[in-house]
Amino acid sequence: MKRTADTVVIGAxxxxxxxxxxxxxxxxxxxLIERGFPCSGSTGRCIGGIRQQFTHDLTIRLMIENVALxxxxxNELGRNIExxxxxxxxxxxxxxxxxxxxxxxxxxxxxxxxxxxxxADRCREIAPGLSSDELLGxxxxxxDGQANPFYTVYGFIDRMKxxxxxxxxxxxxxxxxxxxxxxxxxxxxxxxxxxCPAVVAATGAWLADTGKLLGIExxxxxxxxxxxxxxxxxxxxxxxxxxxxADGCYFVQNYxxxxxxxxxxxxxNVPGHDVAASEEFITEMPRRMTRLMPRLKGVRVIRQWAGxxxxxxxxxxxVSATRVPGFYVAGGLCGHGFMLGPAxxxxxxxxxxxxKSEVDLSEFSLDRTFGKAEALK
Amino acid sequence: MKSKPRSRRGRADGRKLPAASREPTVVxxxxxxxxxxxxxxxxxxxxxxxxxxxxxxxxxxxxxxRNCLMPIARILSQETGIPVSQMRFPTPRPPLKPLPLGLLxxxxx
Numbered sequence: 001m002k003r004t005a006d007t008v009v010i011g012a013x014x015x016x017x018x019x020x021x022x023x024x025x026x027x028x029x030x031x032l033i034e035r036g037f038p039c040s041g042s043t044g045r046c047i048g049g050i051r052q053q054f055t056h057d058l059t060i061r062l063m064i065e066n067v068a069l070x071x072x073x074x075n076e077l078g079r080n081i082e083x084x085x086x087x088x089x090x091x092x093x094x095x096x097x098x099x100x101x102x103x104x105x106x107x108x109x110x111x112x113x114x115x116x117x118x119x120a121d122r123c124r125e126i127a128p129g130l131s132s133d134e135l136l137g138x139x140x141x142x143x144d145g146q147a148n149p150f151y152t153v154y155g156f157i158d159r160m161k162x163x164x165x166x167x168x169x170x171x172x173x174x175x176x177x178x179x180x181x182x183x184x185x186x187x188x189x190x191x192x193x194x195x196c197p198a199v200v201a202a203t204g205a206w207l208a209d210t211g212k213l214l215g216i217e218x219x220x221x222x223x224x225x226x227x228x229x230x231x232x233x234x235x236x237x238x239x240x241x242x243x244x245x246a247d248g249c250y251f252v253q254n255y256x257x258x259x260x261x262x263x264x265x266x267x268x269n270v271p272g273h274d275v276a277a278s279e280e281f282i283t284e285m286p287r288r289m290t291r292l293m294p295r296l297k298g299v300r301v302i303r304q305w306a307g308x309x310x311x312x313x314x315x316x317x318x319v320s321a322t323r324v325p326g327f328y329v330a331g332g333l334c335g336h337g338f339m340l341g342p343a344x345x346x347x348x349x350x351x352x353x354x355x356k357s358e359v360d361l362s363e364f365s366l367d368r369t370f371g372k373a374e375a376l377k
Numbered sequence: 378m379k380s381k382p383r384s385r386r387g388r389a390d391g392r393k394l395p396a397a398s399r400e401p402t403v404v405x406x407x408x409x410x411x412x413x414x415x416x417x418x419x420x421x422x423x424x425x426x427x428x429x430x431x432x433x434x435x436x437x438x439x440x441x442x443r444n445c446l447m448p449i450a451r452i453l454s455q456e457t458g459i460p461v462s463q464m465r466f467p468t469p470r471p472p473l474k475p476l477p478l479g480l481l482x483x484x485x486x
Contacts, residue, residue, distance in 0.1 A: 150431040287482035297479025
């Protein structure tokens with residue numbers, strides 16, 4: 001079947017869904033193509049945290065904007081995305097971590113974020129039941145929060161469809177056509193040809209593969225992260241707890257449902273797209289969670305799974321035009337895709353339609369030197 | 378005249394059964410998702426079990442879909458004509474039955 005579009009967006013995770021939605025808002029005719037189903041890549045495997053506590057200036061600015069966007073998305077999309085401003089509490093179990101947080105807080109406060117280094121006692125007020133073992137204090141930002149990744153992505157897509165956009169799910173992009181060196185269309189595994197002057201690749205952990213369709217090297221690699229979720233219980237915890245120790249973990253209680261959901265970053269990293277569940281994780285994660293919060297010992301685990309972080313050399317996103325006119329990329333979101341996605345989609349849509357965005361994204365360009373690493377990964 | 382509640386079948390002893398409930402039919406009991414909610418999502422164009430699950434949370438609760446996924450698959454088959462045998466079911470994941478964090482953590486050597 002032959003179709004035409006102003007822009008084809010590849011990948012229906014948060015970055016692609018948000019970009020497609022904001023493109024339709026700017027009046028474009030958009031086709032969003034997804035190899036599996038929306039949220040089948042990394043977004044649907046994430047735990048839904050949204051924080052402003054970063055060290056890269058552009059990430060901080062985008063996250064301030066994202067908190068404002070998430071606040072208004074339920075209204076804008078006409079469905080409850082379960083946004084809850086429960087805060088983030090980054091725990092310090094060493095002087096070194098405390099110093100890292102205090103330096104980060106100085107940067108964050110210069111942008112007006114309400115974030116403070118608080119005592120161990122205050123941490124235990126914010127997170128009742130938190131273990132005091134080795135705890136020195138924490139970096140607390142009460143305006144961070146959480147939302148439901150499924151409801152947010154499907155909310156963006158449903159509203160995009162209402163505005164005239166099209167979702168092609170279970171459809172793989174097999175080629176991107178050029179005419180006179182510019183993007184001219186997209187071919188799919190189902191035999192569709194879509195003529196379009198612009199393509200946005202938002203294929204997350206598979207962004208390097210999409211780049212290869214045009215011979216463009218994109219430095220994104222997949223790293224396996226595992227997660228688990230418990231049964232729903234009464235609400236006892238507001239913030240996302242982050243324990244950055246080598247054998248730490250992070251978890252939050254879902255506002256909408258009461259489930260606890262969490263994961264940890266394996267040391268050393270586990271490269272690749274393997275998303276099988278491991279026996280190590282389903283015993284080690286509960287050990288770490290209950291060490292941090294012993295009162296959770298009786299809460300039952302109902303599911304474990306894995307997903308891919310999409311890592312770049314410096315831990316920062318790639319949101320960029322490329323050397324092929326009409327080909328744009330948004331990915332390499334390094335485990336922060338869900339929280340970064342809405343503003344990135346909004347500004348990439350502006351870039352595609354107007355040639356420049358309201359926020360200068362050049363620090364996330366594909367051509368950068370990948371030197372300025374994010375300290376709060 | 379006041380209409381009587383109707384029952385479709387009588388009991389063997391001749392007593393009438395109560396009228397069929399007009400309450401919505403709950404298909405996913407863990408997450409309280411009804412048959413009509415499921416049909417509405419399918420009619421919006423989401424025709425796979427994976428999509429229905431993510432939009433409505435059916436199958437994401439305590440039983441992990443053991444009770445509801447087959448009835449949902451049958452509803453999906455009625456709506457789309459796709460045989461249940463050709464549907465992709467969500468991946469079963471450990472633990473196959475809910476286990477306490479304390480027990481799992483203590484089993485870690």
